[in-house]
Amino acid sequence: MSNPIYVALDTPDLDRAIAIAKSVKGHVGGLKLGLEFFCASGHHGVHEIQKVGLPIFLDLKLHDIPNTVAKAMQAINVLEPAIVTIHASGSRAMMEDAKAAANEHTRVVGVTLLTSLDQRDMESVGYTGTPHDQVERLAELAQEAGLDGIVCSGNEVAAAHKAWKKGFFVVPGLRPAGTAMGDQKRAVTPRQARDNGASVLVIGRPITGADNPGEAARAIEGTL
Numbered sequence: 621m622s623n624p625i626y627v628a629l630d631t632p633d634l635d636r637a638i639a640i641a642k643s644v645k646g647h648v649g650g651l652k653l654g655l656e657f658f659c660a661s662g663h664h665g666v667h668e669i670q671k672v673g674l675p676i677f678l679d680l681k682l683h684d685i686p687n688t689v690a691k692a693m694q695a696i697n698v699l700e701p702a703i704v705t706i707h708a709s710g711s712r713a714m715m716e717d718a719k720a721a722a723n724e725h726t727r728v729v730g731v732t733l734l735t736s737l738d739q740r741d742m743e744s745v746g747y748t749g750t751p752h753d754q755v756e757r758l759a760e761l762a763q764e765a766g767l768d769g770i771v772c773s774g775n776e777v778a779a780a781h782k783a784w785k786k787g788f789f790v791v792p793g794l795r796p797a798g799t800a801m802g803d804q805k806r807a808v809t810p811r812q813a814r815d816n817g818a819s820v821l822v823i824g825r826p827i828t829g830a831d832n833p834g835e836a837a838r839a840i841e842g843t844l
């Protein structure tokens with residue numbers, strides 16, 4: 621089985637991102653570039669990170685009217701990302717148009733409920749039901765829209781996997797035992813997420829915040 625870990629290179633500093641990417645190579649399966657990185661370094665930054673030689677996951681969480689999201693997707697096709705995120709709450713039409721605009725070999729996955737949100741946060745923005753309900757609802761919509769999979773927490777991935785056997789499940793918000801939660805509220809360990817059916821394990825600060833990111837990645841890999 622290939623290594624499911626994608627390290628989140630959340631930094632605006634391109635040299636630092638390259639250094640971390642090189643140090644974790646061999647202990648992760650891919651590199652995730654999100655808003656912080658992309659807003660600071662853009663396409664040039666992605667090209668530089670690609671030189672490390674690992675698959676690229678563009679975690680841009682696109683969320684806008686269908687036409688705008690489709691055009692944004694077309695603009696990143698040239699980067700040939702392995703995975704791209706959009707927000708599933710943007711509607712079925714938005715997801716359909718995003719998927720239609722993406723490269724054939726790019727997996728387009730829909731964020732269901734951010735792992736930094738809990739039940740109380742959901743209520744504060746007017747969502748009804750539990751995190752499980754929300755993930756189930758949006759996973760069904762994402763599947764109907766023809767997406768490849770979803771982003772959810774390790775708490776919901778087992779149920780999502782059961783309902784969508786061929787789905788591709790990206791799980792962030794992972795914390796090895798004893799590490800700081802930070803802003804994550806629905807966290808599980810990398811091993812729990814993998815056992816629950818995650819296809820991709822997204823891990824940021826537990827690796828990038830370590831004195832030796834390569835060693836931290838190797839240690840987490842060893843727990844899987």
Ligand SMILES: O=c1ccn([C@@H]2O[C@H](COP(=O)(O)O)[C@@H](O)[C@H]2O)c(=O)[nH]1
Nearest residue numbers: 628654733734735792793822823824825
């Ligand atoms: O629901 C979500 C969706 C995306 N993320 C992203 O994953 C990483 C997590 O970083 P950590 O440092 O391991 O907390 C980060 O890039 C988020 O933007 C998420 O956490 N939750």
